[in-house]
Amino acid sequence: MSDTPETDKPSWWRRLSSGLKRTSSSIGTALTEFISKRKLDRAMLEEIEDVLLRADLGTEVASRIAEAVGEGRYDKMIAASDVKEIVAAEVEKVLAPVAQPLVIDAAQKPFVILVVGVNGSGKTTTIGKLSQRFAGEGRKVMMAAGDTFRAAAIEQLKVWGDRTGTPVIAGAQGSDSAGLAFNALTAAKEQGRDVLLIDTAGRLQNRKELMNELEKVVRVIKKVDTSAPHAVLLVLDATVGQNALSQVEAFTATAGVTGLVMTKLDGTARGGILVAIAEKHKIPVHFIGVGEGVDDLAPFTARDFAKAIAGTEAA
Ligand SMILES: Nc1nc2c(ncn2[C@@H]2O[C@H](COP(=O)(O)OP(=O)(O)OP(=O)(O)O)[C@@H](O)[C@H]2O)c(=O)[nH]1
Ligand SMILES: [Mg+2]
Numbered sequence: 001m002s003d004t005p006e007t008d009k010p011s012w013w014r015r016l017s018s019g020l021k022r023t024s025s026s027i028g029t030a031l032t033e034f035i036s037k038r039k040l041d042r043a044m045l046e047e048i049e050d051v052l053l054r055a056d057l058g059t060e061v062a063s064r065i066a067e068a069v070g071e072g073r074y075d076k077m078i079a080a081s082d083v084k085e086i087v088a089a090e091v092e093k094v095l096a097p098v099a100q101p102l103v104i105d106a107a108q109k110p111f112v113i114l115v116v117g118v119n120g121s122g123k124t125t126t127i128g129k130l131s132q133r134f135a136g137e138g139r140k141v142m143m144a145a146g147d148t149f150r151a152a153a154i155e156q157l158k159v160w161g162d163r164t165g166t167p168v169i170a171g172a173q174g175s176d177s178a179g180l181a182f183n184a185l186t187a188a189k190e191q192g193r194d195v196l197l198i199d200t201a202g203r204l205q206n207r208k209e210l211m212n213e214l215e216k217v218v219r220v221i222k223k224v225d226t227s228a229p230h231a232v233l234l235v236l237d238a239t240v241g242q243n244a245l246s247q248v249e250a251f252t253a254t255a256g257v258t259g260l261v262m263t264k265l266d267g268t269a270r271g272g273i274l275v276a277i278a279e280k281h282k283i284p285v286h287f288i289g290v291g292e293g294v295d296d297l298a299p300f301t302a303r304d305f306a307k308a309i310a311g312t313e314a315a
Contacts, residue, residue, distance in 0.1 A: 012298040015266035015290040017308040019238070022268050023055050024311025027087065031080040040073045048083065055309070056241055057091070058276030065090045081312075088310035091275055095302035100284040102231060102259060104134070110142065110188040110196040112221060112228035114181075116214060116255050117235035118247055119202030122263030122289055124153065126235050127197045128160030129289070129297035135164055139194040144184030145170035146217065147201040148177045157199055163294060177201065177213065178220040185224040198229070205250030215254050233286070236262045238269035248277055263289030266296070272309060 017024070030051040034044060045066045052062035068086050069078070104111045113130070115123045124147070131141045143166050147153035151173040161168035169184040181198055188196040200217065203210035221228050234257040236244045251257050262274055265288050274285065285300040307313045 010298075012288075012290045012296070013304060013308075015296075016288065016298075016304065017311075017313070019265045019267055019269040019290070020271050020308040021311075023270060023272055023309055027051055027055055027309075028080065028084065028311050031083050035078055035080050035083065038077075039075050040070065040078050041075070045070050052087070056270055056272035056276060057309075058273075058279055061090065061094055061275055061279050084310045084312050088306045088312045091309055092302050092306035094275055094278050095285070095305055098278045098282060098285050099300050099302040099305075100259070100286065101299060102233075102284075102286040104139070104195060105230060106194070108225075108227065108230050110185070110193040111230045112185060112188075112196045112198065112225065113231045113233060114198045114200065114218065114221070114229040114255065115233050115235060116200050116251050116257070117202060118204055118237075121202065121235045121237040121240075122261075123147075123202065123235045124156050124160065124199055125292060126233070126261050126263060126287070126289060126297065127157070127199050128164060129294055130287075131160065131166045131195075131197055132164040132294045133297065134195050135166060140192065141166045141195045141197065142184065142188045142191070142193040143168045144181060144196060144198040146177045146181050146184075146198045148173060148175050148180055149201045153199070153201065178216045181217050182220050182224060185221055185228065189224070205247050211250065211254045214251075218255055232256050232258050234260050234283075236260055236274075238262050238265045238271050238274075238288075239267060241270045241273055244273045245277060245280070248281055248283065252281070252283070257283060259284045259286045261285075261287045261289065261297075262300075266290040271305065274305070275309070 049062045049066040069083055115127055117123050134141045145154045145157045154170045158168050171180045232255050234251045287297050288300050290296050
């Protein structure tokens with residue numbers, strides 16, 4: 001247990017752990033159900049593994065946890081709380097190497113961040129939150145409305161621009177988004193901006209023509225600065241589950257994803273998939289989204305996320 005009184009916990013932690021409550025209580029309930037009735041045997045370990053698979057943790061991590069539970073405990077009565085502690089510890093081990101802050105290299109002026117993902121995952125909102133964070137660190141930020149499909153998307157980014165005091169480069173609706181990215185980067189360079197955040201339209205990872213368009217955005221950015229984009233953030237919606245794995249694979253192949261942000265961890269999230277992604281792809285996870293407000297973005301920390309999944313500490 002932590003020494004910190006519950007009320008002193010940051011609000012993002014309370015939202016994260018209640019968002020992941022569905023996962024943690026499904027693990028907890030299942031464990032209590034069969035663990036309380038009999039001694040540990042092979043069949044029970046398989047049941048534990050099944051519970052973890054249903055929580056999207058992935059086959060490797062689930063079997064590793066089951067193995068760790070089995071060690072020295074065969075033919076003994078075990079407590080659900082012990083198993084939960086093992087789940088938390090093993091999940092933390094998988095997540096610790098990928099929990100990495102997004103480092104802005106000040107030598108890159110501007111440091112170009114391209115934000116990609118499927119429809120509605122939280123890209124534009126995350127850009128707004130990031131711009132607030134960077135501006136708060138004293139950086140000169142610019143945003144580019146690279147989602148040129150919908151007029152509403154351009155307006156949405158402008159609202160975030162007003163809210164965070166950040167200039168927004170936008171073109172006409174229906175204009176070429178690679179061209180917009182080119183113009184925005186040129187303008188950001190001329191104005192000596194520290195960070196350029198480029199929004200993109202949501203696209204399903206299996207839509208070839210839309211993925212080609214994204215590839216073109218990256219190619220055109222490189223015409224202005226061969227080292228850019230310096231970060232490509234894939235925004236994942238935590239409510240989605242298994243599909244996130246194929247999003248990671250497709251967007252990495254197309255746009256060279258360098259880091260992940262998982263949003264909507266405040267709702268009824270299924271964050272277990274992040275463990276499977278970390279195990280398989282080892283892509284850094286920078287931030288989590290825990291609400292719709294400008295400050296509802298928290299750095300990703302392995303221990304907190306692991307505890308929230310395992311339910312070892314109350315919200
Ligand atoms: N609860 C919650 N809602 C979020 C979070 N992040 C984004 N949202 C909401 O999710 C919805 C979609 O967010 P957007 O930022 O518009 O998503 P997008 O990826 O830009 O969407 P498209 O541009 O249509 O692909 C909005 O209603 C946001 O307020 C979060 O961390 N928590
Ligand atoms: Mg958007």
